[in-house]
Amino acid sequence: xxxxxxxxxxxxxxxxxxxxxxxxxxxxxxxxxxxxxxxxxxxxxxxxxxxxxxxxxxxxxxxxxxxxxxxxxxxxxxxxxxxxxxxxxxxxxxxxxxxxxxxxxxxxxxxxxxxxxxxxxxxxxxxxxxxxxxxxxxxxxxxxxxxxxxxxxxxxxxxxxxxxxxxxxxxxxxxxxxxxxxxxxxxxxxxxxxxxxxxxxxxxxxxxxxxxxxxxxxxxxxxxxxxxxxxxxxxxxxxxxxxxxxxxxxxxxxxxxxxxxxxxxxxxxxxxxxxxxxxxxxxxxxxxxxxxxxxxxxxxxxxxxxxxxxxxxxxxxxxxxxxxxxxxxxxxxxxxxxxxxxxxxxxxxxxxxxxxxxxxxxxxxxxxxxxxxxxxxxxxxxxxxxxxxxxxxxxxxxxxxxxxxxxxxxxxxxxxxxxxxxxxxxxxxxxxxxxxxxxxxxxxxxxxxxxxxxxxxxxxxxxxxxxxxxxxxxxxxxxxxxxxxxxxxxxxxxxxxxxxxxxxxxxxxxxxxxxxxxxxxxxxxxxxxxxxxxxxxxxxxxxxxxxxx
Amino acid sequence: xxxxxxxxxxxxxxxxxxxxxxxxxxxxxxxxxxxxxxxxxxxxxxxxxxxxxxxxxxxxxxxxxxxxxxxxxxxxxxxxxxxxxxxxxxxxxxxxxxxxxxxxxxxxxxxxxxxxxxxxxxxxxxxxxxxxxxxxxxxxxxxxxxxxxxxxxxxxxxxxxxxxxxxxxxxxxxxxxxxxxxxxxxxxxxxxxxxxxxxxxxxxxxxxxxxxxxxxxxxxxxxxxxxxxxxxxxxxxxxxxxxxxxxxxxxxxxxxxxxxxxxxxxxxxxxxxxxxxxxxxxxxxxxxxxxxxxxxxxxxxxxxxxxxxxxxxxxxxxxxxxxxxxxxxxxxxxxxxxxxxxxxxxxxxx
Ligand SMILES: Nc1ncnc2c1ncn2[C@@H]1O[C@H](COP(=O)(O)OP(=O)(O)O)[C@@H](O)[C@H]1O
Ligand SMILES: [Mg+2]
Numbered sequence: 001x002x003x004x005x006x007x008x009x010x011x012x013x014x015x016x017x018x019x020x021x022x023x024x025x026x027x028x029x030x031x032x033x034x035x036x037x038x039x040x041x042x043x044x045x046x047x048x049x050x051x052x053x054x055x056x057x058x059x060x061x062x063x064x065x066x067x068x069x070x071x072x073x074x075x076x077x078x079x080x081x082x083x084x085x086x087x088x089x090x091x092x093x094x095x096x097x098x099x100x101x102x103x104x105x106x107x108x109x110x111x112x113x114x115x116x117x118x119x120x121x122x123x124x125x126x127x128x129x130x131x132x133x134x135x136x137x138x139x140x141x142x143x144x145x146x147x148x149x150x151x152x153x154x155x156x157x158x159x160x161x162x163x164x165x166x167x168x169x170x171x172x173x174x175x176x177x178x179x180x181x182x183x184x185x186x187x188x189x190x191x192x193x194x195x196x197x198x199x200x201x202x203x204x205x206x207x208x209x210x211x212x213x214x215x216x217x218x219x220x221x222x223x224x225x226x227x228x229x230x231x232x233x234x235x236x237x238x239x240x241x242x243x244x245x246x247x248x249x250x251x252x253x254x255x256x257x258x259x260x261x262x263x264x265x266x267x268x269x270x271x272x273x274x275x276x277x278x279x280x281x282x283x284x285x286x287x288x289x290x291x292x293x294x295x296x297x298x299x300x301x302x303x304x305x306x307x308x309x310x311x312x313x314x315x316x317x318x319x320x321x322x323x324x325x326x327x328x329x330x331x332x333x334x335x336x337x338x339x340x341x342x343x344x345x346x347x348x349x350x351x352x353x354x355x356x357x358x359x360x361x362x363x364x365x366x367x368x369x370x371x372x373x374x375x376x377x378x379x380x381x382x383x384x385x386x387x388x389x390x391x392x393x394x395x396x397x398x399x400x401x402x403x404x405x406x407x408x409x410x411x412x413x414x415x416x417x418x419x420x421x422x423x424x425x426x427x428x429x430x431x432x433x434x435x436x437x438x439x440x441x442x443x444x445x446x447x448x449x450x451x452x453x454x455x456x457x458x459x460x461x462x463x464x465x466x467x468x469x470x471x472x473x474x475x476x477x478x479x480x481x482x483x484x485x486x487x488x489x490x491x492x493x494x495x496x497x498x499x500x501x502x503x504x505x506x507x508x509x510x511x512x513x514x515x516x517x518x519x520x521x522x523x524x525x526x527x528x529x530x531x532x533x534x535x536x537x538x539x540x541x542x543x544x545x546x547x548x549x
Numbered sequence: 550x551x552x553x554x555x556x557x558x559x560x561x562x563x564x565x566x567x568x569x570x571x572x573x574x575x576x577x578x579x580x581x582x583x584x585x586x587x588x589x590x591x592x593x594x595x596x597x598x599x600x601x602x603x604x605x606x607x608x609x610x611x612x613x614x615x616x617x618x619x620x621x622x623x624x625x626x627x628x629x630x631x632x633x634x635x636x637x638x639x640x641x642x643x644x645x646x647x648x649x650x651x652x653x654x655x656x657x658x659x660x661x662x663x664x665x666x667x668x669x670x671x672x673x674x675x676x677x678x679x680x681x682x683x684x685x686x687x688x689x690x691x692x693x694x695x696x697x698x699x700x701x702x703x704x705x706x707x708x709x710x711x712x713x714x715x716x717x718x719x720x721x722x723x724x725x726x727x728x729x730x731x732x733x734x735x736x737x738x739x740x741x742x743x744x745x746x747x748x749x750x751x752x753x754x755x756x757x758x759x760x761x762x763x764x765x766x767x768x769x770x771x772x773x774x775x776x777x778x779x780x781x782x783x784x785x786x787x788x789x790x791x792x793x794x795x796x797x798x799x800x801x802x803x804x805x806x807x808x809x810x811x812x813x814x815x816x817x818x819x820x821x822x823x824x825x826x827x828x829x830x831x832x833x834x835x836x837x838x839x840x841x842x843x844x845x846x847x848x849x850x851x852x853x854x855x856x857x858x859x860x861x862x863x864x865x866x867x868x869x870x871x872x873x874x875x876x877x878x879x880x881x882x883x884x885x886x887x888x889x890x891x892x893x894x895x896x897x898x899x
Contacts, residue, residue, distance in 0.1 A: 002621065439633055439635050441631045441632075441633050441635035442635055442637065444597075444602050444629075444631065444635065445629065445631055445635035446648070447601075447602060447621075447622045447623070448600055448601075448602065448622045448627060448628070448629035448697075448706075449623075449628075449629075449648060449649030449696075449700070450622065450623030450624075450649070450651070450652070450700075451623075451648065451649065451651065455648075456637075459637070459640070459648070460637040460638075460639060460640065463639050464638060464639050
């Protein structure tokens with residue numbers, strides 16, 4: 001075996017090990033725990049728990065809000081992504097930025113905004129009549145806002161991979177814009193649509209923020225786990241519900257894989273970039289629609305910002321910073337914000353490198369079929385595991401004295417591991433598509449020149465992919481800052497996090513401080529995002545000069 | 550007795566699907582060989598096996614007499630030019646070329662000199678600092694060639710290097726490629742689906758069809774003695790006509806009997822006849838040895854006309870030449886006659 005094969009295998013072993021510790025082990029522990037604990041420890045035990053009427057109702061509720069949110073978000077995101085990529089929209093940069101805003105804030109913030117606007121003491125309450133925001137409708141609206149950027153990211157990428165030649169060919173054949181949309185555009189993003197819908201569905205059913213803040217008495221699975229574990233300390237029941245939550249996600253994953261297998265390459269080496277011609281009707285419709293969506297997204301943040309500096313919303317709106325004096329409230333204070341930044345930095349760097357290394361190994365080194373299947377399976381599996389289930393699985397796996405890695409429990413390391421794993425799939429998909437866009441003969445050409453694969457990776461593939469690498473790091477950063485579900489069972493006394501603090505402060509009735517903390521997370525993410533964009537612009541300018549068009 | 554490249558009974562299957570079956574041929578030291586055949590016949594697969602980028606399912610590859618079947622690409626002393634060129638887009642022409650110059654044979658001091666040398670060889674001396682996007686198709690092709698030749702490989706492998714270029718550039722580059730090959734003396738195997746290109750460049754033409762070797766030989770050998778109707782058609786551009794053996798030295802095409810054709814087959818056996826276009830004459834349909842045909846198209850072909858006609862017997866399309874100004878038009882019924890001695894006869898219907 002030569003050095004190249006050896007390094008390649010070593011990398012594969014390391015990645016496999018990573019997935020073993022981060023995913024396979026914890027999930028196994030989750031299954032075992034749901035069967036074992038309690039009085040006798042049998043499958044019947046689990047079955048009994050899973051047929052609990054309360055649980056069945058919560059499951060139905062989760063599916064309903066998940067599916068509805070998924071449909072609405074995907075449709076809106078497709079529209080918005082289409083506007084960004086296929087229409088001549090003025091101020092595209094601003095629209096693109098607005099589309100990402102909810103990503104920068106914890107999903108709770110959109111729920112808080114709904115309370116501020118439509119709640120019992122909401123600003124718009126007088127105009128609402130008998131209608132109420134509390135219940136499934138609140139959860140759906142909050143989640144549509146919170147998950148919008150996730151869907152947008154996937155769909156925008158899918159729509160950008162357009163081959164101008166196809167549209168020119170269509171135009172020459174006299175096909176209308178609408179028939180080209182149906183014949184070329186939609187099939188081209190089919191996989192993106194399914195992925196987007198799937199991701200939104202997962203995020204929604206795993207979300208505890210919105211159900212807690214605007215759910216009222218509407219019970220969902222995520223809340224059920226949370227209550228079982230943190231409220232009643234019934235870990236076995238928690239495990240059972242966490243498993244139950246895996247069923248719909250596994251099904252969704254199956255659909256996603258099916259769609260992916262039917263997806264053919266969107267871009268060939270000879271693709272030409274799409275040149276957009278002005279089209280008044282399309283451009284006007286897009287501008288109007290995108291403006292409404294963007295205004296909604298910006299509005300949510302604006303409301304929270306105003307409310308967080310108002311002395312007593314909505315009665316006394318005089319300016320105050322007292323809600324930002326976090327150390328006066330429970331939740332971890334300013335230290336929690338520091339911890340969150342630390343988590344985000346480690347997650348960004350570790351996650352981006354890991355994702356690219358794994359995607360590179362899978363795409364470019366042609367590992368054995370079985371290894372390849374296992375690694376890409378794991379890469380996609382993480383999206384099938386709702387954050388709460390993953391977090392709880394980590395509790396069972398790591399908080400076990402028999403586990404050599406037991407020492408990780410309650411540390412920053414376990415939070416980083418869980419967060420990378422939770423957000424792995426989307427990053428993996430975009431890394432994979434970035435690498436797929438490279439000429440597959442690069443590695444072969446290098447091999448023919450007697451150069452090992454890592455030379456090509458280091459000198460060609462990674463440098464060309466630097467923009468995608470930075471994007472991935474930014475994606476991990478902002479998600480690590482905002483996630484609640486995956487870390488809510490895992491933080492320790494010294495690793496309290498800002499996003500969890502938002503939840504806890506709201507729970508304790510400190511709504512304005514919760515909004516204030518959410519705003520701090522938002523501003524940190526915004527600063528990082530802007531810094532990231534600046535770097536990206538520079539890097540792109542230097543790499544696109546040498547990029548095959 | 551061993552040649553520079555010996556390919557022995559090579560087969561390759563992809564998931565049960567045979568891409569190559571039992572292919573054998575040899576390429577002498579310093580020769581220019583062309584693998585030619587229609588798209589999908591296994592040319593690229595064969596080239597990749599020669600390069601060590603693919604392992605054959607069975608059979609052997611000998612390079613300079615020693616078994617190289619399982620040797621990795623780096624140890625084969627090969628240079629490869631890919632169909633897509635596979636130039637690294639973020640590296641300059643010079644950096645692309647230097648990428649393959651590594652190890653103890655290429656200390657820093659020699660590298661630069663060698664890069665300059667091969668850039669001069671392919672006529673791109675001034676463009677060392679350009680990135681691939683700043684080069685035309687033909688220039689990218691030259692960089693790819695320079696990159697393959699830089700480490701002084703013993704073998705040069707090219708996969709359809711000219712097919713992405715426009716015909717004008719292609720013609721010029723073709724001549725240049727041949728010239729560079731002659732000057733460097735590197736044993737070369739080039740894949741092409743263009744038989745004209747193969748005949749123009751190669752010392753040895755290897756014809757593949759559906760993963761099988763049809764014939765290997767010099768261009769002249771293939772043109773004069775095509776071993777199969779496929780070679781006669783694909784390489785020599787001959788007319789292939791369905792016929793039947795008659796007693797004695799006679800064959801029949803439809804109702805037309807042609808005498809003086811040696812075939813050695815039992816009367817009544819189906820056979821295929823290959824007739825060079827130069828040996829396909831247009832005559833009066835009433836002549837006894839002429840096969841009646843209907844003219845489908847008349848085209849200008851240089852200083853003569855090319856007539857495409859459909860034989861009434863069997864419906865085969867045949868091509869023939871006629872002098873400029875011949876009174877032949879689409880729809881005419883004409884006779885097609887052959888010089889019996891120059892016909893090539895193959896057992897079996899086409
Ligand atoms: N990696 C592969 N996997 C499966 N089938 C392949 C692969 N490479 C080539 N083939 C098949 O082998 C046959 C020969 O392909 P190829 O060598 O590329 O043909 P050519 O270069 O002559 O056009 C084709 O039918 C092709 O589909
Ligand atoms: Mg080919």
